[in-house]
Amino acid sequence: MNINIKAAIYFGIALTVGYASAALFGFPGWTGSLYVGVLLVIVLFTIYFMAESDKQATTIETGEIKFVVTGEGVKRVLENIEGWHYNESTGEIVEDSRTYHRPETFLQEWLGIYWVSILYPKTEIHRYDFEWPKLLMGGHPREKIIGTLVKVGGEGDYAIEHRDENIDSLYFRYPYPVFAEEVELKGNVKIDILINVTFQVVFPKIPIFILKGKWLASATAAVNGALADLVRTYDLDGFRNLEKQAAGNQLSQTIMEVNGDRIGDGKYSPGIIQSFGVKVYKVDFIKYDLNEKYRDVIDAATAAQVAEGHANARRNEAKGEADAIASIQGAEADALQKLLAAASTHPLGGQVLIEQVRTKGLGDFKGSVLSLGGDRTGVMVNVPEKKQETPVAEPTPPTAAAT
Numbered sequence: 001m002n003i004n005i006k007a008a009i010y011f012g013i014a015l016t017v018g019y020a021s022a023a024l025f026g027f028p029g030w031t032g033s034l035y036v037g038v039l040l041v042i043v044l045f046t047i048y049f050m051a052e053s054d055k056q057a058t059t060i061e062t063g064e065i066k067f068v069v070t071g072e073g074v075k076r077v078l079e080n081i082e083g084w085h086y087n088e089s090t091g092e093i094v095e096d097s098r099t100y101h102r103p104e105t106f107l108q109e110w111l112g113i114y115w116v117s118i119l120y121p122k123t124e125i126h127r128y129d130f131e132w133p134k135l136l137m138g139g140h141p142r143e144k145i146i147g148t149l150v151k152v153g154g155e156g157d158y159a160i161e162h163r164d165e166n167i168d169s170l171y172f173r174y175p176y177p178v179f180a181e182e183v184e185l186k187g188n189v190k191i192d193i194l195i196n197v198t199f200q201v202v203f204p205k206i207p208i209f210i211l212k213g214k215w216l217a218s219a220t221a222a223v224n225g226a227l228a229d230l231v232r233t234y235d236l237d238g239f240r241n242l243e244k245q246a247a248g249n250q251l252s253q254t255i256m257e258v259n260g261d262r263i264g265d266g267k268y269s270p271g272i273i274q275s276f277g278v279k280v281y282k283v284d285f286i287k288y289d290l291n292e293k294y295r296d297v298i299d300a301a302t303a304a305q306v307a308e309g310h311a312n313a314r315r316n317e318a319k320g321e322a323d324a325i326a327s328i329q330g331a332e333a334d335a336l337q338k339l340l341a342a343a344s345t346h347p348l349g350g351q352v353l354i355e356q357v358r359t360k361g362l363g364d365f366k367g368s369v370l371s372l373g374g375d376r377t378g379v380m381v382n383v384p385e386k387k388q389e390t391p392v393a394e395p396t397p398p399t400a401a402a403t
Helices: 003-024 029-052 106-111 205-210 215-231 236-241 250-256 272-276 292-343 349-364
Strands: 057-059 064-070 073-080 084-087 092-095 113-115 123-125 128-137 148-152 158-167 173-184 190-201 262-264 278-290
Touching: 064 205, 073 084, 073 205, 128 173, 128 215, 173 215, 173 278, 190 215, 190 250, 205 215, 215 250, 215 272, 215 278, 250 278, 272 278
Parallel strands: none
Antiparallel strands: 057 113, 064 073, 064 123, 084 092, 128 158, 148 158, 173 190, 190 278
16 A cells, blocks of 8 residues: 555544544534644654654665565665665666656655554564774774774774674665775785775665675675785886776776676676675775785885995996096196197297196195205106207318329
8 A cells, every 4th residue: 555545544543533532522613623733743743753763663864775574574665865766676776767756755755754564563674783894084092982993004094993783774875994905916015905985785685684784794805806806917116106096097997897787677797786786886095005014025125225226326426436537637648748749849848847737736735734845856857858950061172182
């Protein structure tokens, strides 16, 4: 029976009982109407408190799904999702079409209350145990943490709080942290990766009634597997340079491949939608760290690389200095040869060259005491002397006696 018809019947019964009791107790005219009005207010408050107790009625926050059960069977799926609704024929949460009209009762529209059944506890809202991780930023006092706290990364600037509660609803979309430890890169280097994965419910009955609320661990394991397959194709520098934040980045696209593809109404290819009833809606990369077990190895390798770099730089510097000295000495030798050649062509060239050498030595001297020797010995420079031409004697002409 349509739930609006049921609501009309219940209010009709309430009005009938009100007027009948008013007539029985002798409340005529306006007094009887006042009595009926007060009775209706009492009924509404009673329904409200029933909803607060989650028994004969319930309230549903935006973005949540609840299940009305009778024994072990699901009687109705109640959802409050803007732009989406539960399709009874396929068992799938689907997007509203332009022609779709959401059926709402007076209680839903005006009070936000969903009627369950007067037959509680035979018919009731389903409750189940659920374990999930919650991501926390650093700086949370330990005494305020519920459950087990796990620090993430070498710096401990994030933490994951593990919770376990008995709950009565399922979120349509909700982000859960996924912490992948010791994911291996090329070169046997292992890193820890922290991401936030937003899961979206597709088939709400599968995670709750087939998997008994244990769907998150299975879906997270599938995400970890996809992440490991991607990471092992990169070395540390390659993964560091991998685009992880932009829309449609490779990290997100690779992880979303675990969903499977839609192949028809309520039908999907093998993946987590078909197996667990949920899909990866969004992936947010948070950080990665070198795994603690490999941090010392990487630090040592980095130190060796730095030392090798410094040694190479020093070798290059020394080679450059040697080349510079050789170049300077070669230039000075060439200049000296030219000076010697010039000095040898002039009678006073040697003395001039001696004075040039003495002047340069005084200019380059950087000490505080300079001694040129007690006997003022000059600077010796070997300058070849110019040869004197010896006149050749002319032969004596023969005398008359010789003749």
